[in-house]
Amino acid sequence: xxxxxxxxxxxxxxxxxxxxxxxxxxxxxxxxxxxxxxxxxxxxxxxxxxxxxxxxxxxxxxxxxxxxxxxxxxxxxxxxxxxxxxxxxxxxxxxxxxxxxxxxxxxxxxxxxxxxxxxxxxxxxxxxxxxxxxx
Numbered sequence: 001x002x003x004x005x006x007x008x009x010x011x012x013x014x015x016x017x018x019x020x021x022x023x024x025x026x027x028x029x030x031x032x033x034x035x036x037x038x039x040x041x042x043x044x045x046x047x048x049x050x051x052x053x054x055x056x057x058x059x060x061x062x063x064x065x066x067x068x069x070x071x072x073x074x075x076x077x078x079x080x081x082x083x084x085x086x087x088x089x090x091x092x093x094x095x096x097x098x099x100x101x102x103x104x105x106x107x108x109x110x111x112x113x114x115x116x117x118x119x120x121x122x123x124x125x126x127x128x129x130x131x132x133x134x135x
Contacts, residue, residue: 052078069093079103101126 041056055075063069070091077086081103088097094115101108111122121133 046080050078050080050082052080054078 041054043051044053046052053076055073058069058072058074060071061069070093072089072091075086075088076084078084079102083100083103085100086098087100089095094113096111096113096115098112099110105126107124107128108126109122109124111120113120113122119135122130123133124130
């Protein structure tokens with residue numbers, strides 16, 4: 001009779017420990033979610049380890065044409081062959097969006113840009129035809 005009571009008591013204790021563990025694990029999981037992800041850059045890679053999207057802050061620099069480029073936030077969406085087909089950029093001096101043609105093209109693109117107090121839309125085809133629209 002005493003061994004039967006002991007088995008029942010141990011079973012009840014085990015059930016209580018199990019319930020306590022389940023409740024505690026759910027509480028820890030809910031608290032483990034970070035409200036903000038912080039870093040200097042973010043890259044998203046595909047199953048082959050290739051970067052397919054990135055967002056980063058580029059430092060100020062001087063461009064090839066001598067123009068000063070301020071610190072810029074840049075989001076890139078990249079094809080499976082490595083071509084950044086969509087870019088969205090923002091800085092204090094300008095903001096813009098560009099869409100590039102397929103990987104085997106060099107001069108097919110669309111650029112929507114706001115720079116200083118002016119804005120423009122540039123359309124260019126691979127055959128060299130280009131149209132710039134300004135208000």
